[in-house]
Amino acid sequence: MNLKEEIKADLKTAMKEKNDVAKNTLKAILSEFTNELVSNGKLPSDELDDDSKIKVIKRLQKQRKDSIQQFIDGERRDLADNEKSELDIIEKYLPESMSKEEIIKIAAAKKEELGIEDKSKFGILMGAVVKETKGNADGNDIKEVVDSLFN
Numbered sequence: 228m229n230l231k232e233e234i235k236a237d238l239k240t241a242m243k244e245k246n247d248v249a250k251n252t253l254k255a256i257l258s259e260f261t262n263e264l265v266s267n268g269k270l271p272s273d274e275l276d277d278d279s280k281i282k283v284i285k286r287l288q289k290q291r292k293d294s295i296q297q298f299i300d301g302e303r304r305d306l307a308d309n310e311k312s313e314l315d316i317i318e319k320y321l322p323e324s325m326s327k328e329e330i331i332k333i334a335a336a337k338k339e340e341l342g343i344e345d346k347s348k349f350g351i352l353m354g355a356v357v358k359e360t361k362g363n364a365d366g367n368d369i370k371e372v373v374d375s376l377f378n
Contacts (some may be wrong), residue, residue: 228278229277230281231257231260231274231275231280233258233320234253234256235257235322237249237253238250238253238254238257238267240250241253243275244294244331245299245374248309248316249273249316251313252312252313252317253316255313256283256284256317257288258322259283259286259287260275260280260283263275263279263282263283275329281321281322281362282315282362283321284292284321284338285321285362286315287317288314288318288321291310291311291313291317292314294306294307294310295307295310295311297322298310306327307330322363323359323366324363324368325363325364325368327368327371328365328373329364330356330364330368330369331372331375333356333359333360334369334372334373334376335376337352337355337356337359338352338376341355345377346377349374349377350374351374352373353369353370353373356372356373357369370371
């Protein structure tokens with residue numbers, strides 16, 4: 228079963244269970260898949276490849292994380308909790324992120340490979356590590372790890 232079919236099946240279940248948060252979140256994911264197709268000049272009836280689906284879901288994940296932070300800063304815990312519930316549902320469809328230990332190994336190897344000695348080449352190392360992790364690591368974790376290599 229591909230990712231879109233899995234989401235549709237979970238949507239049916241959410242509708243049967245009258246789980247509004249899950250239903251609305253899953254509909255939003257499917258809607259974003261269609262929007263991605265249209266923005267790339269394809270028909271809504273076309274199918275996204277798996278990498279594009281993951282990219283869309285990661286974008287939704289980032290939006291929810293940003294919203295949660297803004298709601299917490301604005302002292303709106305109720306809205307932050309709702310966004311957190313949606314984030315939990317969205318993250319179910321993402322591949323597991325790399326651990327910091329895995330990122331450290333990659334970053335140290337890249338630093339050695341590129342011969343980077345000082346922090347002036349931070350951006351180069353950061354880009355190389357992001358490329359090497361192929362989107363399977365959180366950007367903040369990568370930044371933290373790369374930053375720690377210069378301390």
